[in-house]
Amino acid sequence: MSADPRPDYVERPMYFDVDGEAVFGILTRSLDEHVDTAVIVLPGGGVPLTTNRNRLTVRICRDLAGLGVAAFRMDYHGTGESTGSVGGFHTGHPFWGDVRAAISRLKEEGLTRFVLVGSCFGSRTALSAAAHLDDVEEVLLFSVPLGDYAMGERKSVTTAQRHHLGHYARAALRPRTWRALLSRRGRWVLWNHARAKLRVIWTRLSRLAGRAPSSEPHAEHISPRFRRGLERLIERGVPVTFVFGDDEDYHREFEEARRHELGEILARGGSKVRIVTLPGRIHGFTTLASQDASLGVITEWARGRRAGFVPGTPTDVAS
Amino acid sequence: MTIGEQQQAAVATRVDEATGTAERVEFRGAGRERVFSVQYTPATEPVGGLLVCPALASEFTQNYRREVLLARRLAEMGFVVERFHYRFTGNSDGDSANLTFDSMREDAVAATEHLRGLAPGLPLFLLGTRWGSLVAASAAASSDAGLVLWEPELDTARFFKDAFRARLVYDRKRGVEEPLTGAQLIERVRAGDPVEAMGHTIEPELFHSSEGRTLEGELGSTPRAIFVLQLGGTGVVGQALSSQIDRWSEAGFRVDVETVKGDETWWVIDERLNDMGDQPMTKRLIELTSAWLATSVGRQVEA
Numbered sequence: 001m002s003a004d005p006r007p008d009y010v011e012r013p014m015y016f017d018v019d020g021e022a023v024f025g026i027l028t029r030s031l032d033e034h035v036d037t038a039v040i041v042l043p044g045g046g047v048p049l050t051t052n053r054n055r056l057t058v059r060i061c062r063d064l065a066g067l068g069v070a071a072f073r074m075d076y077h078g079t080g081e082s083t084g085s086v087g088g089f090h091t092g093h094p095f096w097g098d099v100r101a102a103i104s105r106l107k108e109e110g111l112t113r114f115v116l117v118g119s120c121f122g123s124r125t126a127l128s129a130a131a132h133l134d135d136v137e138e139v140l141l142f143s144v145p146l147g148d149y150a151m152g153e154r155k156s157v158t159t160a161q162r163h164h165l166g167h168y169a170r171a172a173l174r175p176r177t178w179r180a181l182l183s184r185r186g187r188w189v190l191w192n193h194a195r196a197k198l199r200v201i202w203t204r205l206s207r208l209a210g211r212a213p214s215s216e217p218h219a220e221h222i223s224p225r226f227r228r229g230l231e232r233l234i235e236r237g238v239p240v241t242f243v244f245g246d247d248e249d250y251h252r253e254f255e256e257a258r259r260h261e262l263g264e265i266l267a268r269g270g271s272k273v274r275i276v277t278l279p280g281r282i283h284g285f286t287t288l289a290s291q292d293a294s295l296g297v298i299t300e301w302a303r304g305r306r307a308g309f310v311p312g313t314p315t316d317v318a319s
Numbered sequence: 320m321t322i323g324e325q326q327q328a329a330v331a332t333r334v335d336e337a338t339g340t341a342e343r344v345e346f347r348g349a350g351r352e353r354v355f356s357v358q359y360t361p362a363t364e365p366v367g368g369l370l371v372c373p374a375l376a377s378e379f380t381q382n383y384r385r386e387v388l389l390a391r392r393l394a395e396m397g398f399v400v401e402r403f404h405y406r407f408t409g410n411s412d413g414d415s416a417n418l419t420f421d422s423m424r425e426d427a428v429a430a431t432e433h434l435r436g437l438a439p440g441l442p443l444f445l446l447g448t449r450w451g452s453l454v455a456a457s458a459a460a461s462s463d464a465g466l467v468l469w470e471p472e473l474d475t476a477r478f479f480k481d482a483f484r485a486r487l488v489y490d491r492k493r494g495v496e497e498p499l500t501g502a503q504l505i506e507r508v509r510a511g512d513p514v515e516a517m518g519h520t521i522e523p524e525l526f527h528s529s530e531g532r533t534l535e536g537e538l539g540s541t542p543r544a545i546f547v548l549q550l551g552g553t554g555v556v557g558q559a560l561s562s563q564i565d566r567w568s569e570a571g572f573r574v575d576v577e578t579v580k581g582d583e584t585w586w587v588i589d590e591r592l593n594d595m596g597d598q599p600m601t602k603r604l605i606e607l608t609s610a611w612l613a614t615s616v617g618r619q620v621e622a
Contacts, residue, residue, distance in 0.1 A: 007350075010329070011329060012331075013329065013330070013345070013346070014331045015333045024331070024344070026410060047380045049380060050410055051409050053377075053518045054376075054415075054518050054519045054520065055415065078595055078596075079384065079595060080383060080384065081344065085595065085596065085597060086597075087595075087597060088595070281493070285518055286489070287518055288515050288518065288520060
């Protein structure tokens with residue numbers, strides 16, 4: 001135990017209003033430094049809590065405070081300690097209003113500069129918030145999904161986009177598919193696959209017929225919302241760091257898009273766009289290695305910021 | 320703001336406009352081991368108190384929202400409720416490596432005393448889910464507090480077995496060539512090495528301090544009211560739990576049991592199973608628990 005009985009940080013829980021709901025968050029800051037920058041940490045939909053898995057967000061916030069950056073972790077409306085309800089998480093409907101309200105609240109604490117760090121659903125929320133809010137100076141996006149889909153439906157949506165009906169016909173002949181019908185979860189998975197394929201077919205037929213697409217987010221390899229958000233940040237010169245695990249679909253999808261649809265946009269960002277590739281899989285932070293590596297990226301970023309570092313090279317940084 | 324003022328400000332409060340209930344979030348205690356705690360107080364004269372002892376690791380996050388929603392429901396009904404995160408876990412202070420069964424019991428006992436101060440002279444209950452049931456039982460042992468047990472762990476060994484089995488399945492799924500078995504992992508943690516399970520660390524201190532503990536042993540022999548809720552697909556109470564209930568009943572405990580149908584996979588990482596409180600199972604859990612507690616304090620449950 002250290003001779004100083006106090007922790008190296010001060011934490012302040014707070015509620016703030018988002019459309020009539022009380023959203024909860026905790027602000028962590030160092031004891032003795034004057035701080036004007038706050039990092040807002042936005043969790044994914046898998047563990048949408050101020051703690052995240054294995055207290056990863058708690059560790060991030062306390063480590064950042066130790067590096068002279070204030071950090072704020074929050075429960076979205078309808079999750080954790082917040083009030084309200086959420087039916088689910090959809091990457092096409094990020095909760096950027098929660099972030100807007102958090103920034104307003106943090107300004108009352110004297111914080112004036114904001115950086116958003118998000119993972120999966122949280123990274124889409126970060127991107128969307130940064131695109132809407134001029135207060136956001138920088139974003140770090142971990143395992144950002146490029147498409148629009150409800151949580152847990154990514155596989156069915158990407159399968160529907162990439163495979164023809166023949167793929168489904170062959171799958172229907174496999175005994176494994178029939179066995180899946182015996183369990184509730186299996187039936188749910190099959191239903192999702194069927195529904196996703198039907199939506200893709202419907203979207204494509206609608207386009208052929210010249211009808212405007214539905215206002216609902218629809219199955220697309222790269223969501224128009226994602227593309228627009230990224231373009232806005234590039235136009236504004238907001239530094240964007242993408243972080244992926246080299247063994248996850250999110251990374252493969254991003255690399256494919258980088259070679260094609262997103263290549264020109266990312267190139268326009270120049271040195272303001274940084275892509276960090278970590279070993280293995282980081283989505284969901286389901287291993288200690290992925291947690292430590294991700295924490296390392298964030299603390300390195302904070303050290304670089306303190307040293308006056310300007311986001312880096314457009315090349316990959318392998319750790 | 321001075322450091323002292325900042326420490327003072329480490330409290331958040333809100334009053335629900337619709338129900339009049341109040342919530343107070345704070346980091347309680349001093350030094351480097353403060354406990355994250357949330358208290359819920361009713362708008363009316365309190366009728367009883369409930370302390371919620373959370374589960375651990377994956378089970379902690381899985382059950383989080385249910386505990387919040389239960390607390391709010393009970394506060395509406397007149398209960399003072401306290402939720403907290405054990406030191407070295409969640410939002411509380413401290414390094415996870417220092418977590419032990421004894422530190423969890425100490426936290427639960429301290430929270431019970433705090434709750435007693437908020438609801439003096441009123442009937443008290445402790446609720447524990449999974450691992451939390453062992454802590455709740457241990458903290459309740461020296462009093463006559465009633466117990467609510469959601470899918471209780473009958474012994475600590477079961478927790479480690481579930482965690483390590485989930486890791487084995489996950490390792491196989493992601494192509495680990497020779498994944499370690501549960502027995503090998505237990506050997507490793509027993510030898511003093513931290514072990515990983517589904518992105519959580521199982522520390523040797525936790526393992527050693529909890530080894531051999533059982534729900535029955537922790538609770539002791541003082542008869543009390545117990546409400547057991549078993550979750551799962553079958554809607555049938557398991558054999559081991561059923562035998563435990565029989566032994567308590569024979570020893571003069573008043574035990575009520577309910578089963579709640581639904582899918583609950585405490586250690587499986589599957590976004591599709593994420594429960595934000597909107598699942599029928601959660602609603603039923605809250606409904607049954609609040610009805611039992613209301614009956615226990617002689618109140619009728621309001622719809």
